[in-house]
Amino acid sequence: MSLVEISNLNAWYGDKHVLKNINLEIPRNIIFAIMGPSGCGKSTLLRAMNRLLELNPNAKVSGQVKIDGIDVYSDKIDITWVRRQFGMVFQIPNPFPHLSIYDNVAIGPRMNGLVKNKSELDQLVKWALEKAYLWDEVKNDLKKPASMLSGGQQQRLCIARALALKPKIILMDEPTANLDPVAASKIEELMLELKEDYTIVIVTHNPQQAARVSDYVAFLYMGELIEVGETSQVFTRPVHKLTERYVVGKIG
């Protein structure tokens, strides 16, 4: 069974139909890229998976998203549980600026009651920061506000914050779009490291990035899923004409 199974997923903002009958399976322990030009619905698709889309009162969703076989849209399910299964990293690094570096990572497990005591929390924070390649840079500044970090460090802090909840999958919405090339490549390296233990879905409008980091790739265009497959396959022998034009840079 794939980790995530999406079937007949549709989404609207008001009357605007932005995701059109998406069917997609995301296998385990891989990097799965969702690529497509700006405005094609990539961010919406990610937010439909962890139900963050519901924060927008105009958004409507139909269809099914399953994680480990559990339907996240089932009536019986606790939405906070759903969101904890998906760690999320955003396009603009968004640590809580007034909280310390430590608290940014600790806040999730602490408020969700996932740790028993302070030392367990300390350990978890350290573990997450190490996993996010940030520990060595911040270990002496844990009490300082997150706003003092550079953009790349803030993004890795956000990755640590997501990891601290021990999610089943990590969703990254153009995580490097607002970073300089050095910081961006550091994030890409980190993703390759993380896929040993995690499944990562990365949204990108940049086909080169998808080619560099992903094992599987889906091409989304105007709300429709045009093509899905192994990255090497999609980039060398795309089935669909649109995909071919996109990967050589003629769309977007």
Next chain:
Amino acid sequence: MNRRRLEEKIMLGVISLLAIISAIPIFAIIINIYSEGLKYVSLSFLIDFPPPPISGGAGGIGPALVGSLILIGLATVIGGAIGFFTGLYLSEYSHTKLAQYTQMFLQIMVEFPTIIIGLFAYSVLVAPLKRFNAFAGAFALSIVIIPYIALNVREAYKSIPYTLKEAAFSLGLSYPKVYLRVLLSTAKRGVLTALLIGMAKAGGETAPLLLTILGTTFTYFEGLDQPINAIPLLIYNFALSPYERWHQVAWGASAVLLTIILTIFIISRLVVKEVKI
């Protein structure tokens, strides 16, 4: 210098002058109140009963000060709680009709003559009890400050970037945790400022108290169901009296009231300044 330049200069000069003129009253008031009133203020002035009108000691404004503090505290707690949650609702449910109408009503309420709010409190809390009482005053003041607090709390929450809200929800936190813990700590300065503005308003209002608390002169506090006094009301009553001695008390009380309001105002400024860091 060409003509356009000259015109611009003159225009700027006129505007600046008008700006200065409009700021004159506030300084004139502050200087006037302190020069007339500060000389009567002492520790005993803050504690003692008012003097008898003709003979006796200097007296003070103890009951009115105690009353004001109680009324400000109570109004801030009641009005603050209701105003806070209303503001939060206005910010987070701004797409609903209810929120839109509520906001419109609150904006009208800001402009409401406060004597009418006092009259309302009189009819629901004084007339039925057949007694002027402290709670009616606090109730009226709460109603006066709710719109100020609600509208400012709304602004505070509106100013939180959407991406932080998404971050908080993505951690699987419940609504109360997101809004009352994570985001409140982001918006806390705005919220604090809202409460301080409410406090200053509650401390300075006279009209809502005229018909609710009566204004006792010789008791500090006897219970929320009993009359009390407040500084603005004391100023009003004493300034209108024919006694020179009471006029002096009114001046001193004005200096105290102004100090309370200015202190709240300065605190709120300091709070706001820190937001920008």
